[in-house]
Amino acid sequence: MKVYKAKSRVHCGLLNESGLFDRVDGGIGFTLDDPSFEFSLTKPGTGIEFSCHVSKDLIKSIEACFNSMEHEIGRALPGINVIKSIPIHIGLGSKTAILGTIVRSVFERLNKPLSDQQLCELSGRGGTSGIGINSFQSEGFLWDMGKPLREKSGFSPSSLSVPKRLNSCVTLSANWLKCVHLRFDEIGISGKDESDFFQKNCPIPEQEAMTSLALVSGSLVPSILERDEILLNYSLGQLQNLGLKKREWEIQGNNTKLFRSYWKSLNSDFALCLSSVGPTVFVITSKPDVVLSMVGDYEGSPVHICVSDIV
Structure with a gap:
């Protein structure tokens, strides 16, 4: 039995929520090997099964994706x-990962071509950030x-945006780095709360978008290419204090904010970053043991902590 793996990702931030240069969205992130969804494809007509705990929200999304594929293809699909x-x-980015990987795996099993537009439409993802759908x-x-x-x-989150196509994306190898990711609060905002957040905070001042884009092209990308x-x-x-990311930090839970204050007090060279709208925070480093030791010195205990390869 072949097992399909849907990788997670950390999202470093949306770069252009101002409409600068008559463009919108765009962002940066890193793909991770862990944690991940795993699923298998079964005999046609067997439908969807869950051999582990899955939230009601995700079950609904998987069922909607399955029904959309069945309508698109016009025949019984392999079971999941x-x-x-x-x-x-x-x-x-777990929901984007599982839905996108399910669509691709089903089309591969049926030997059917899959366009980028179909991938976006059937998964219902990629309408804002292209990181998850590309990851x-x-x-x-x-x-x-x-x-x-x-x-x-x-301006709206991916869950409420209708994707017309897959965003163009530049990829670079970063396998010399690890990602230490953790969280101190259970769950972040979603649905109407996330939509309201976008409506309240967008558009971002153009100067902040300009600075964010300049940091990525003139500093972040060279740092990866040069292993600096x-x-x-x-x-x-620097990106934590700009654009939508600055405002995403402001809506975090008290536990996350307290840990950020602790991290700032260390005056460390390791940047503590917020992934998407949180509550996961992360550090990109070639020295995960040092970062883990710093986390261990904090008086609070994270809900989750993991060291992942960037793959």
Whole structure:
């Protein structure tokens, strides 16, 4: 039995929520080998099975995706058995990962071509950030180029945006780095709360978008190409105080904010980053043991902590 793996990702931030250059969205992130969803494809007509705990929200999304594929293809699909799950709405792009990988695997099993537009439409993802929808078919560091402003009616999260196509994306190998990711609060915002957050905070001032884009092209990308970890962390640290990311930090739970205050007090070269709208925070480093020791000195205990390869 072949087991399919849907990789997670950390999302470093949306770069252009101002409409600068008549474009919108775009972002950067890293693909991770762990945690991940795992599922298998079974005999046609067997439907969807869950051999592990899966949230009601995700079950509904998987069923909707399955029904959309069945309508698109016009025949009975292979069954799906989800055998390993991870939480959703924690900032790791888990829903995007599982839905996108299910679509691709079913089309591969049926030997049917899959266009980028079909992938976006059937999974219902990729309408804002292209990091998650690209992460299961790309590796390492991803720089999503965003989309023309005319293709989107306003500022909104991926779950509430209708994708017309897959965003262009630049990828770079970053396998010399690890990602230490953890969280101190159980779950982040989603649904209407996330939509309201976008409506309240967008558009972002153009100067902040300009600075974010300049940091990525002039500092972050060179740091990965040149394996300059100090410059990498400087770049990621600066991005925490700009654009939508600055405002995402403001809505975190008290436990997450307290840990950030502790991290700032260390005056460390390791940048503590917020993934998506949280509550997962992370550090990109070639020295995960040092980062783990620093986390261990904190008086509070994280809900989750993991060291992942960037793959």
